[in-house]
Every structure is written in structure tokens, then in C-alpha cells.
Amino acid sequence: MKVVVMGCGRVGARIASILDHNGHDVAVVDTDARAFRRLPNDFRGNTVIGTGIDEDVLRSAGIEGASAFVAVTNGDNRNIMAAQVARLMFQVPEVICRIYDPVREDTYRRLGLTTVCPTTTISAIILDHVIGAGDLSGVRGREA
Amino acid sequence: MYIIVVGGGKVGYYLTKTLLNEGHEVLLIERNPEKASTFAERFGAVVVAGDGAEAATLAAAGAARADVVIAVTGEDEDNLVVCQSARQKFHVGRTIARVNNPKNEQLFRLLGIDVTVSQTNYILNLIEQSIPERSFLHLLSLRHADLAIIEAKVGEDTPVTNRTISQVQLPVDCVIAAIARGPELIVPTPATQILRGDDIIALTHREQEDELRRLLGCFVVS
Numbered sequence: 001m002k003v004v005v006m007g008c009g010r011v012g013a014r015i016a017s018i019l020d021h022n023g024h025d026v027a028v029v030d031t032d033a034r035a036f037r038r039l040p041n042d043f044r045g046n047t048v049i050g051t052g053i054d055e056d057v058l059r060s061a062g063i064e065g066a067s068a069f070v071a072v073t074n075g076d077n078r079n080i081m082a083a084q085v086a087r088l089m090f091q092v093p094e095v096i097c098r099i100y101d102p103v104r105e106d107t108y109r110r111l112g113l114t115t116v117c118p119t120t121t122i123s124a125i126i127l128d129h130v131i132g133a134g135d136l137s138g139v140r141g142r143e144a
Numbered sequence: 145m146y147i148i149v150v151g152g153g154k155v156g157y158y159l160t161k162t163l164l165n166e167g168h169e170v171l172l173i174e175r176n177p178e179k180a181s182t183f184a185e186r187f188g189a190v191v192v193a194g195d196g197a198e199a200a201t202l203a204a205a206g207a208a209r210a211d212v213v214i215a216v217t218g219e220d221e222d223n224l225v226v227c228q229s230a231r232q233k234f235h236v237g238r239t240i241a242r243v244n245n246p247k248n249e250q251l252f253r254l255l256g257i258d259v260t261v262s263q264t265n266y267i268l269n270l271i272e273q274s275i276p277e278r279s280f281l282h283l284l285s286l287r288h289a290d291l292a293i294i295e296a297k298v299g300e301d302t303p304v305t306n307r308t309i310s311q312v313q314l315p316v317d318c319v320i321a322a323i324a325r326g327p328e329l330i331v332p333t334p335a336t337q338i339l340r341g342d343d344i345i346a347l348t349h350r351e352q353e354d355e356l357r358r359l360l361g362c363f364v365v366s
Contacts, residue, residue: 053220053221053245053248054245054247055247056247075221076197076225077197077219077221077222077224077225078221080221080224080225080228081220081221081224081225082221084224084251084255085251088251088254088255089251101198103198103199103200104197104198104199104225104229107199107228107229107232107233110232111228111232
């Protein structure tokens with residue numbers, strides 16, 4: 001399947017290379033060309049320089065016809081906006097968006113985005129080790 | 145009126161200054177603490193340092209009782225999230241966002257932002273207006289119906305020049321509302337002939353705007 005990943009940081013590069021390794025058609029978008037160094041040498045996917053909140057950039061990454069879009073840049077707002085562009089303007093069936101701010105994550109999950117909040121997830125895992133009372137509710141899907 | 149302005153760049157600065165002078169209750173939220181304290185020295189206690197996209201900042205700013213939230217940072221994504229958060233979490237009645245990439249205006253409207261302001265589009269319109277022949281001026285966008293009112297000057301050899309209204313095949317969802325010819329304002333009938341130099345005022349669906357531009361012999365942006 002065709003997947004567009006926005007943000008080639010550690011998470012983005014890892015997602016892209018695993019998908020590529022599993023035979024999927026991947027395009028990675030990042031504003032900084034140097035970020036693509038994080039991709040393995042045998043990466044066969046596409047790399048696109050630009051910001052994922054620009055429709056034209058997403059189009060050149062092949063968002064039209066993509067099965068999934070993953071927004072994992074460092075900016076919550078950029079991820080939120082790009083995810084909404086992918087969903088509304090390009091009708092991508094599966095859109096996943098990383099949001100660090102738990103309050104913002106809650107707002108946009110309510111608005112129907114599939115969100116991942118590392119702050120909640122990682123805190124829960126650590127708390128589980130420390131006091132054994134964590135709750136792994138940081139990864140949530142779209143509400144029914 | 146209580147107005148919250150997010151983003152203390154040049155736009156936010158002059159906006160705050162003007163709104164204060166007009167007697168409104170204004171709060172300016174600026175992310176950079178140094179900038180915020182400089183503004184506070186000039187404006188008094190109407191400036192707070194903080195990230196307007198964060199719910200806690202908006203809550204402390206009293207967004208729940210704000211009549212208008214205006215997001216004018218230099219980043220479209222920040223302006224979008226500020227306005228969406230103001231609407232969703234604080235039920236602010238009116239949200240206004242500055243849009244840097246004119247293409248984002250449509251998206252912002254789809255996402256429920258009440259008013260979008262694109263400097264790029266304004267400047268483009270001004271440029272078009274100042275081109276003597278074949279100018280095509282976007283007069284007004286009507287958000288709810290996705291309609292726009294445009295004005296266009298008819299050139300010498302356009303597909304509509306010297307034709308009557310009944311002979312012109314307009315795009316769907318377009319209607320010629322008036323023709324300004326010199327001092328005369330004509331409400332057209334099917335028999336009205338379109339002449340070179342006429343100013344056509346038309347109501348159009350935004351999606352048909354480019355097609356209408358082509359028909360009237362105007363250049364198409366982007």
C-alpha cells in the first residue's frame with residue numbers, strides 16, 4: 001500500500017524504513033534535506049523536500065491515492081493541520097497524527113482524528129514501572 | 145467587545161494598537177517573552193507571554209468570554225489550531241485567521257474558521273486592479289454559500305466581447321449581475337450586448353471563478 005510519512009525524524013524515518021522493508025510504497029516529506037540521512041542506504045521509497053501543510057508538496061509526494069498518511073514532525077500544529085488536509089482535501093482513508101500536548105490531542109481526537117500522544121503513552125509506561133499503576137491509554141483510535 | 149489577538153508580529157501589534165484606540169477590551173498573546181514584555185511597556189497590562197495554541201493560555205486569557213479571537217502569527221498551522229481551539233474548547237463566537245498561503249483559505253473555511261485574511265490574495269487583487277485592461281477583481285467572498293462577487297473589465301478580443309448575454313455560455317453557478325458602462329449601470333437582460341471596456345459584476349461559485357476568468361479573457365492565477 002501507498003503511505004506518505006511527514007517528518008523524517010527518528011520516528012518518521014523508522015516508520016518509513018520499516019514500511020519500505022515490508023514492501024510498501026513509501027514517500028517521506030521533510031523540510032530539511034539532511035533529515036533523509038536517517039533513512040537506511042537501501043531505502044527504495046521517495047523523498048520529498050517541503051512542508052506537509054502545503055497541498056502541492058503532498059501532491060508531489062503522491063498523497064492522491066495513498067492509503068495512509070502519517071504526521072510525525074516535531075510541531076503539533078503542523079501535524080494537526082497536515083492531518084486535516086490529508087483527510088479533508090485528499091480523503092486519505094487512514095490518517096495518523098502525533099500530538100505531544102495531551103490537551104490538544106484530546107481536542108482533535110474528539111474532532112475525529114486518529115491521534116497518538118507520546119507524552120501520555122510514555123508517562124504511562126514509566127509510571128507503570130515506578131508505581132505499577134500506569135494506564136496505557138495514550139494510543140487511541142477514532143471514537144465510534 | 146472583548147478581543148483576543150494571538151501573535152505579536154507587525155500585524156498583531158498594529159491590530160492591538162488600533163483596537164485599543166477604538167475602545168475595545170483587547171488581550172495580545174505573544175509567544176516570545178521578551179517581545180511580550182516590550183509590548184507590555186507600550187500597551188500596559190493587555191499583553192501576556194504564552195502559546196496561544198495551548199488551551200491553558202487561552203483559558204487564562206479568558207477565552208470563554210471572548211467575542212472574537214484573531215490569530216495573526218506568521219504560521220498558518222498555528223493560526224488554524226488557535227482558532228479551532230478557541231471554537232471547540234471555548235465556544236468563541238467568531239474566529240479570524242491570517243492565512244499566509246492563499247491556498248489554505250478554502251481549507252480554513254472548511255474547518256469552520258469564520259473569516260480568513262490572506263495578504264497574498266489582497267496584494268494579488270490590487271495588482272489585478274491596477275492592470276488597466278482585462279482586470280478581474282475578486283470583490284467579496286461569501287463564506288456560507290461558497291459564492292464570490294467579482295468584477296472584470298472586458299477586453300477587445302475576449303470570447304464575450306460584442307456578444308449578447310443570451311449568446312454567452314457562462315459556467316454553471318455564475319450570473320452576470322450588472323454591467324457598468326461609463327457612468328451607466330446596466331442590469332442586463334438576455335438582449336444586452338457586452339462591449340469592450342464594460343465592467344462586469346458577476347456572482348459566481350468559487351469553483352467556477354477560474355473558468356469565468358478564462359471566459360472573460362483574464363489571466364488565471366496559479
